[in-house]
Amino acid sequence: MRIAQVSPLYERVPPVLYxxxxxxxxxxxxxxxxxxxxxxxxxxxxxxxxxxxxxACPRALRLDANCQDSLxxxxxxxxxxxxxxxxxDVIHCHTTYFGLPLTSFTTTPTxxxxxxxxxxxxxxxxxxxxxxxxHISISDAQRQFQPGINWAATVYHGLPLDLxxxxxxxxxxxxxxFLGRISPEKRPDSAIRIACQAGLPxxxxxxxxxxxxxxxxxxxxxxxxxxxxxxxxxxxxxQKRALLGDALALLFPIDWPEPFGLVMIEALACGTPVxxxxxxxxxxIVQEGVTGFVCETEEEMVAAVPKVTMLxxxxxxxxxxERFSVQLMAHDYKQxxxxxxxx
Amino acid sequence: MRIAQVSPLYERVPPVLYxxxxxxxxxxxxxxxxxxxxxxxxxxxxxxxxxxxxxACPRALRLDANCQDSLxxxxxxxxxxxxxxxxxDVIHCHTTYFGLPLTSFTTTPTxxxxxxxxxxxxxxxxxxxxxxxxHISISDAQRQFQPGINWAATVYHGLPLDLxxxxxxxxxxxxxxFLGRISPEKRPDSAIRIACQAGLPxxxxxxxxxxxxxxxxxxxxxxxxxxxxxxxxxxxxxQKRALLGDALALLFPIDWPEPFGLVMIEALACGTPVxxxxxxxxxxIVQEGVTGFVCETEEEMVAAVPKVTMLxxxxxxxxxxERFSVQLMAHDYKQxxxxxxxx
Numbered sequence: 001m002r003i004a005q006v007s008p009l010y011e012r013v014p015p016v017l018y019x020x021x022x023x024x025x026x027x028x029x030x031x032x033x034x035x036x037x038x039x040x041x042x043x044x045x046x047x048x049x050x051x052x053x054x055x056a057c058p059r060a061l062r063l064d065a066n067c068q069d070s071l072x073x074x075x076x077x078x079x080x081x082x083x084x085x086x087x088x089d090v091i092h093c094h095t096t097y098f099g100l101p102l103t104s105f106t107t108t109p110t111x112x113x114x115x116x117x118x119x120x121x122x123x124x125x126x127x128x129x130x131x132x133x134x135h136i137s138i139s140d141a142q143r144q145f146q147p148g149i150n151w152a153a154t155v156y157h158g159l160p161l162d163l164x165x166x167x168x169x170x171x172x173x174x175x176x177x178f179l180g181r182i183s184p185e186k187r188p189d190s191a192i193r194i195a196c197q198a199g200l201p202x203x204x205x206x207x208x209x210x211x212x213x214x215x216x217x218x219x220x221x222x223x224x225x226x227x228x229x230x231x232x233x234x235x236x237x238x239q240k241r242a243l244l245g246d247a248l249a250l251l252f253p254i255d256w257p258e259p260f261g262l263v264m265i266e267a268l269a270c271g272t273p274v275x276x277x278x279x280x281x282x283x284x285i286v287q288e289g290v291t292g293f294v295c296e297t298e299e300e301m302v303a304a305v306p307k308v309t310m311l312x313x314x315x316x317x318x319x320x321x322e323r324f325s326v327q328l329m330a331h332d333y334k335q336x337x338x339x340x341x342x343x
Numbered sequence: 344m345r346i347a348q349v350s351p352l353y354e355r356v357p358p359v360l361y362x363x364x365x366x367x368x369x370x371x372x373x374x375x376x377x378x379x380x381x382x383x384x385x386x387x388x389x390x391x392x393x394x395x396x397x398x399a400c401p402r403a404l405r406l407d408a409n410c411q412d413s414l415x416x417x418x419x420x421x422x423x424x425x426x427x428x429x430x431x432d433v434i435h436c437h438t439t440y441f442g443l444p445l446t447s448f449t450t451t452p453t454x455x456x457x458x459x460x461x462x463x464x465x466x467x468x469x470x471x472x473x474x475x476x477x478h479i480s481i482s483d484a485q486r487q488f489q490p491g492i493n494w495a496a497t498v499y500h501g502l503p504l505d506l507x508x509x510x511x512x513x514x515x516x517x518x519x520x521f522l523g524r525i526s527p528e529k530r531p532d533s534a535i536r537i538a539c540q541a542g543l544p545x546x547x548x549x550x551x552x553x554x555x556x557x558x559x560x561x562x563x564x565x566x567x568x569x570x571x572x573x574x575x576x577x578x579x580x581x582q583k584r585a586l587l588g589d590a591l592a593l594l595f596p597i598d599w600p601e602p603f604g605l606v607m608i609e610a611l612a613c614g615t616p617v618x619x620x621x622x623x624x625x626x627x628i629v630q631e632g633v634t635g636f637v638c639e640t641e642e643e644m645v646a647a648v649p650k651v652t653m654l655x656x657x658x659x660x661x662x663x664x665e666r667f668s669v670q671l672m673a674h675d676y677k678q679x680x681x682x683x684x685x686x
Contacts, residue, residue: 068463071414072440076469079444097415101422105448120411126419 001343004088005029005051006042006081006095008115009073012060013047017234018181018207019062020262021115024157024329025094031160031330040088042077054080074098082106090343092333097123100130111136111336111343113155117257119145134336138260139281145257153336156284157260158329159320164269166317167245175201176305177247177272179240179263182208182216185256187277192223194251194275194298198305200228202251205243207234245270249292249308252276253301261285264292268320271313275304285324291316344680347431348372348394349385349424349438351458352416355403356390360577361524361550362405363605364458367500367672368437374503374673383431385420397423417441425449433680440469446476454479454679456498460600462488477679481603482624488600496679499627500603501672502663507612509660510588518544519648520590520615522583522606525551525559528599530620535566537594537618537641541648543571545594548586550577588613592635592651595619596644604628607635611663614656618647634662 005028011019014026026049032039033050041047045055056077061067078099081091085106092111093099103110113136127135127149134152137143143151178191188204195202208216224231235243250267258280265285267274274292276282286292290311293304337343348371354362357369369392375382376393384390388398399420404410421442424434428449435454436442446453456479470478470492477495480486486494521534531547538545551559567574578586593610601623608628610617617635619625629635633654636647
């Protein structure tokens, strides 16, 4: 099958550091190539792939100091994708609504996987204007703000099985982990309070976007002086693997409608359970009392910390293998093809 | 001729308050209707026009408190425009590069008038990808950042002749005027210093965008306590007319590559000369020693203040009538049609 994978351009595929969407695009693309599909990946030129790479810009935009306008390269890329639509049996976009107006001018079907939150009412208007598009949610919870659009399936993110090796026991000196991005909705402040009250060290491995710099300085930095708290900053894949494998548990005290939360399944892949707040996708990812605890308040999360030692790390790994492998993700997209004739 | 005029959606057409682009779209649209063309105006639903209005959103986005995403309505509108391209002989877009990818799918020619600054390098890449588009600059100076694209013409903005009535003499108590938007590149701080040094009152009639609120509070508000300075805020058309007509001179001490500067020709229409800094379009609009003074430093601008009393207000009006009428603007677009077969 001739598949166009159309990635955002903010990060390379896969990202060097942080970046959930482009990471998932990479895993899916490589798996589709492995399965024998003819995949063309539209992405930043520094991407690394076994698919045919069409470089939409020389470098990923987030870490490119020369980038002044990030929308224009996306529209330029999508323009090319749809000019070449006849070369593909399906166009799989990960670029929110940007390409939708172009879908009217081709009979090649478009599948649009949503990676972000969908609670802006303008989105519903543009989604509904293109009813022929197959929309994919990455959790059932993600659909809540746009119940009326043509949802074709929920396809959970998947990771290669060997990406995060299982670690049967935690590090000798147990610690909790906050991994990802410093921003108000990710609630690093909550993670810090939970760790302090639980009396366990917390390692914070997180990037700070320019937009969140003020929040970091005013709200988070003053909390970092506690002896239990260690701020590491943005980490690469190797550091991430070590941190995830060694942690007693991942703290995920988010307070926003998280569409998926890739870091939760990265933790599970290592055998590390997750203590999370019940928001967005969380109850779909974490199996209460098996792979972690789904809480509402900080008090509940503090109380969950001693309980994670009773969870089996093998059960976490098993849940990951059964529910969140890249093979399953690719399979789900192929199933979609059977019902909707798109993949 | 069947013409689609495609406006930005930030303001209604014409705007209630501030808003240069939508104002010019309105003047051009009404003149084209008057000339007998069949004009379809794609704009916000609260727009007022003699053309056929296609409402791309219920209300203009800038003053709509419900607006969460201003790009989606633009892409939705452009999608509809190009799906209906065969209904038009020409599509005239004022929506920067947003619609360019859609132009590949129609033989109806697109004219794109640029209203903003063009010094972001990503713009050149997307402009050059669509060489069939006729690009219109609103001053020759505007082209400097994108010399390599297909510039079809410079068409200066034009106003209806009766919009701002000529006022033969200034008000009994002379004052200087700063009119427009509070932002660092418009240099209201400079206007305040010039007025104080010249010893004349300055009226500041300007909107403050949320993005510029901090600048206003930290940099401008502390300067407003001077007895010569009066801050009026955002004004409507009637207030603007009175201010422009009564002013001794318009101060336009901008420090950015102004693409056009509509307020300069609004002042000239009233017979009010302009004291401006030599940036962007300024030397093309202001005729030195005839309709105002083109300066570099604040000292030069202070020195120009007593000299404006020697300029003839009739000469300002005459320059406006000869160079910046809506008739001339419409004529220039029609000339374009003769050479490029687009209008």
